[in-house]
Amino acid sequence: MTTSFPLISPKLNGFMHGADYNPDQWQHSPEILEEDIRLMKLAKCNVMAIGIFAWSAIEPEEGHFTFDWLDQVLNRFAENGIYAWLATPSGARPVWMSARYPEVLRVNAQRVRNLHGGRHNHCYTSPIYREKIRLMNSKLAERYAHHPAVIGWHISNEYGGECHCDYCQEAFREWLKERYGTLDQVNQAWWTSFWSHTYSNWSQIESPAPHGETAVHGHNLDWKRFVTDRTVDFCSHEIAPLREVRPELPVTANMMDWFEGVDYRKLAKILDIISWDAYPTWHDLQDPGKVAAWFSFNHDLFRSLKGGQPFMLMESTPSMTNWQAVSKLKRPGMHVLSSLHAVAHGSDSVQYFQWRKSRGSSEKLHGAVVDHVGHEHTRVFREVAELGEILVKIGEIAGSTVSAQTAIITDWDNRWAIKDSQGPLNRGIDYENTVIQHYRAFWELGVPVDIIGSEDDLSKYKLIVAPMMYLCTEQAGSAIEAFVAGGGTFITTYWSGIVNESDLCHMGGFPGPLRRTLGIWSEEIDGLHLGEENAIVCDVNNHLKLKKSYDAYDLCDLIHTESAEVLAEYRDDFYAGFPALTVNTLGQGKAYYIATRVKEPFYDDFYSQVIEQVGIKRALKTNLPQGVTAQLRTSGENEYIFLLNFSDKEQEIPLHGALLMDMSSAKIESVSVHLPVHGVKVLKRAITSK
Secondary structure: OOOEOOOOOOOOOOOEEEEEEOHHHHOOOOHHHHHHHHHHHHOOOOEEEEOOOOHHHHOOEOOEOOOHHHHHHHHHHHHOOOEEEEEOOOOOOOHHHHHHOHHHOOEOOOOOEOOOOOOOOOOOOOHHHHHHHHHHHHHHHHHHOOOOOEEEEEOOOOOOOOOOOHHHHHHHHHHHHHHHOOHHHHHHHHOOOHHHOOOOOHHHOOOOOOOOOOOOHHHHHHHHHHHHHHHHHHHHHHHHHHHHHOOOOOEEEEEEOOOOOOOHHHHHOOOOEEEEEOOOOOOOOOOHHHHHHHHHHHHHHHHHOOOOOOEEEEEOOOOOOOOOOOOOOOOOOHHHHHHHHHHHOOEEEEEEOOOEOOOOOOOOOOOOOEOOOOOOOOHHHHHHHHHHHHHHHOHHHOOEEOOOOEEEEOOHHHHHHHHHOOOOOOOOOOHHHHHHHHHHHHHHHOOOEEEEOOOOOOOOOOEEEEOOOOEOOHHHHHHHHHHHHOOOEEEEEOOOOOEOOOOOEOOOOEOHHHHHHHOEEEEEEEEOOOOOEEEEEEOOOOOOOOOOEEEEEEEEEEEEEOOOEEEEEEOOOOOOOOEEEEEEEEOOEEEEEEOEEEOOOHHHHHHHHHHHHHOOOOOOOOOOOOOEEEEEEEOOOEEEEEEEEOOOOOEEEEOOOOOEEEOOOOOEEOOEEEEOOOOEEEEEEEOOOO
C-alpha cells in the first residue's frame, strides 16, 4: 500500500495554512490588502482561497468583466510568497442574472420557482446558467491559469441541493432511459404495480413531490442518485474550460461532513484533491469524545475517497461560528488540538473560514483570524500563529498517509434507502449514530480506519465492518464472500442484506447475498419502544472472552444458525435463547453477525478482542484513557503518532518503553507522555525492517 504521496503543490514544502479571503468585499479600502499580507506572513499563512462568491465583483454587468482588483491581489501574493486556490464563483450568481434569466433559479419540490437570494440557488441543468459559468471559467483560466500565485482551482462552494424545474424533469427521464433502457424495466425495478402506479409513458414520470409521489422507494432512491449525477455533471462542466487551458493544475471542490445530499464517492472521481469544511461543536458538556469521534470519522471518510491520498481541511473556524445553536468559543489549546486532529487523519492543510471578518450581512460575526479590531493582538490570532509555527516544525509529515488495515463500509444509497424504508423503527432508525457507535470503538483503541464503499477494493484490509448494510447488491455480497473466504474478517449487524439496488426485497430469506457468508437466516426483527430493553448473554466459553451479558435496545433480529456458531443469546421475551451474536467460518476467514443494538461496553470489549485476534495494528500499543485517541500517519521511512486529548482532563499516556521522539522538543520519550487539557503531542519513530 502507498504510504507517501506527492505534495499537493510542488510550490510548497510542507503544510498549507490559510483561509478563505474576500478582498472583493474591501475594494473601497485598498490599505486592507497590504495589512492583510503583513498579518498573513506573521501568522505563517501561505495559502488563501479567493473569489469564492465574487461573481458580481468580476462581472458586475452582463458581459462587462473587471479583473483589476483580482490582478492586484494575486500579484501582491506572488511578491510575498503567498499562494491561492482560485475559486469559480458559481456558488452565488449575481442579481442581474436572476432578473434577466429567471430560469437559472431553482424550482423546489412543490414546483415553485425560488426568488433571487441566498446561495446555491441555481439549476444545474439550466442551459443559460451552464453557458454563463463556462464563459466565466474560461476567462478565469485564460487570465490566471499560469499566474505564479495560483496553485489550484477551488470549484464553486459546498455543492448541494436539487431542482425540480422542467429542464430537470426531462433530464431525469433521460437518466432513467440510460439506466434502464425500457419503461417496463423501470416499472419492474420500482415495483410500480403497488397501488396501481404503473407508468405507460416516459412523460408521466416526475421527481418525487410532497403533494404527489413519495411512496415508491425505488423512485425516491433513483431521484437521489440522479441529483448526485446532475451535481457531478455540472461540476465537470465547470472544470472543463479550466483544464482546457492548463490540465495539470489541480482542482478541488469543498465538501461537508458526511453530507447526505450528494454521493461524494462519485464527485471525488472527477477531482484531483479532496477538501472539506469542518465545524465541530467542541466543548459539548455531555460527551466531548462523541464530537471528536464524529469528526475523526469524517476526516477518515474524506481521506478514503481517493485511496488514502492526503486531503485538505478547506474550512474550519479559528474561534466560533455564528450559525450553530450555541456559538461556543474554542477554549485555550483547542485550536491547535482540533487543527492537528485533521492533520493526524491525513490532512495536508489547515484552512479557515474566514481570514477577515465581514463588516455586514449574515457572516459578520462568524469567527475569523482577523477580528473587527483589525490587528494581531488577540487571543485567536496568537493561537493561529502558534499553529503556524507548529505546522512548519512538522512539515515533513505532509505527503504521508494513514495506512489502515480496517475499513467500515458506508454506501450513500444504503443510507438513503434505509432512512426511506418504513419499518421496523419509524421513530428513527439511527443509521449514522449506529455507524459511529462501531467506529468509536476503533477510535478509542487508536486503530486507523478507512471509510469505504461496497464497490471499493476490499482485498487490502484484514477487517471490514458494515453496520446495517440494508441495501446489499448481489455483487457486493459476492465480493464480501470472496473477502472472507480468502482470509478476511467481516462484521455486520441486524437489518442487513434486506434489499437490492432498486430497494426490492431479496427473495429466499434475509440477509440475502450475505446469508452464506454469515451462516444465518433472519426470520423476523423486533422493534423496541424507547426505554424497552432486552439483553444478550454470552456463552461462557466464547472465544472472544466477552462478559456475561450486555443490554440490548431498539432492534432485535430473530435469527437461526445454518453454519454459524452462537457466541451469545437473547435473555428475555419470547425469543429468549435465540442467537444474538454469531460467528461463521468460511474458507480461511470469519464473519460475525451482531443481531441487536447493544449498549456499551459491548463494542469496546468486542472490537478489542477482534482486533487482537485478527492482528490489527494500533497507532500505539497502550491503554488509552477515555476521550484520548492515537492516530498514525506513515511515510516510507517514519511513522508519526498523534496523541490527542479530548477528555477535558490532564492525561498521562504510558509508552511501555517505546522510543518516540517528541517533534516539538526533539526529546526522546519512552516512559510516558503528559497531555494537558486539550493537549496534543506529535511523536515520531523510524520504521524498522520487518
